[in-house]
Amino acid sequence: MSKPVTIVMIEDDEGHARLIERNIRRSGVNNDIVPFTNGTEAVNYLFGAGSRHKGDALLILLDLNLPDMTGIDILRRVKEDRHLKCAPVVVLTTTDDSQEIKRCYELGCNVYITKPVNYESFANAIRQLGLFFSVIQVPHAAP
């Protein structure tokens, strides 16, 4: 635990991103949050420019509906990556289709959360996620 965990948030809707960030902060999580609004930038950050993240502890918050690619692709690549496959991935999306949920878990997502329209439920879910962040041990990316 030399370095604190960095939260990578891949969410195209800035409103959602803001709401998620606020609620994470409210739950007392003060880790760095690196936001991305599209898949390409996120992919560049995660996989591009050598192995920047060796030794970094990452947690990925992932939306499935991105403008340039589907979050499922990112999930697959993360779980296939030698360095990143241990990083927890939280899928946070509006889709509540059971097929989609099943697919994400099969690909190795750790938590799947449907964004409810009801804000109390939404805030609640994120706060619980914050609780989850505070207790889980995130392994450092393999060197």
Place this chain on the structure above:
Amino acid sequence: MLVAISTTSVVLVNQSRKDNGRVVHTVEVENQMNALLLELRRAESATRGFLLTSEPRFRAEYETAAAAVVADVDKLRSLIGDNPVQIENVKRLQQPIEGLLGEFARSIDFANRHDAPGGVEVMREADTHNLAQRMNDVVENMRAEEDRSLAQRTRTADGTQQLASVVTVAGSGLVIVLAAISIWLVRRSSRARDDAESRMRDNNLNLETMVDERTADLREANDEIQRFAYIVSHDLRSPLVNIMGFTSELEQLRGDIFRRIATLDRAGAEAPLMPADGDDVEPLLGGEDGQLSQDFAEALGFIKSSIAKMDRLISAILNLTREGRRRFEPVKIDIRELIAGIVATVAHQAAEAKAEIHIEPLPSIVSDRLAIEQIFSNLIDNALKYLKPGVPGDIRVRGRTKLGFAIFEIADNGRGIDPRDHQRIFDLFRRAGTQDKPGEGIGLAYVRALVRRLGGTMSVTSELNRGSTFTITLPLVWATTNRNGDS
């Protein structure tokens, strides 16, 4: 045509038979004439014999011969009654014959008186020769006449026969020609039929491919609509999350702002009472500020309730499209048991509404269990929901089978539906009657979509205040092949 030919030939054959009869008749006449002459000669020779020998044998012979002559003459007359020339001839024949017979009689008389030479004298003197000559002439005449008529009749008979054979030959030819024509016609029509048949087969094939194409098109269009509805409803949800989220944030801000105002107010007036940490700050505010806070709360409340409603609608569409994509799995369903299960789950509502639900014997069907369950539970829910207030509910579920279909009826004594609204109630988000019950107007649209997918139909009969009866017709055995390929 053939009838005319046959009639003609029959007539001609008859004619020729008649002609032949005439020919025979002529021959008969000649025979008769010969017989007459023969008898005459017999009489003469008998007379002569008697004169020579005086034997009574000859006299007897003469008498029979004479009688025969008279009879022959009569017969001849009757035979030639059809020919005036011959009648005249017979009349002329009469006289010499009578003369001859008279002479014979006289010589016999002499002989009887044993005066044979006298008799001989009589015979010699008598102009027998002359008489015989005259008679022979007449007979010759008659024979000539008969020959003439024989020749004529033979000619006529030949002509008739010839005509008959010509007609027969022509008729046969005609028959052959007709047969040939009819064979040709039959051939032609059968060829035309074969052509039409093959054309029809082609058309059928075309039609089938066309139907297949159209079905594929429709299925594609349906899939497109489903996808569209899914994506739209899905994407609409995203902004809704923001609206709802920031509205809630606003609400929190409102709390913060008004709490601060209240604190400032109080700080300005007297010592701060207590640090308000509850959300409800209204009691702390007075006058204009309180009003402002309430307006704020009202506006936010409307926004939130509208968002909630929109979310429910979007969820309904999502569920509908999801249901449209679900694969049906036909299993054998005991409908009565299934409905009893549904009734058990709504027992509480039924007791509240003082309603009784009667399940009559129902046919079992093979269909998708979940879909059937949703159909009936929606309809029973509706029946319970829209009872007449103050009237104990009476809901009946009836069923029967007809021609491979099961017909179910859910009848209630509730508030009923205006006939003008019978179509409307099946539309998505449309409702009818007094809007005093919660609901989005989805149930019946959903039920009808399910019934259609299961290959059935549904209808309603109802009048205001007279209860409603929903009728569902479902195939007894739902085949997987139809309408399941759209997922």
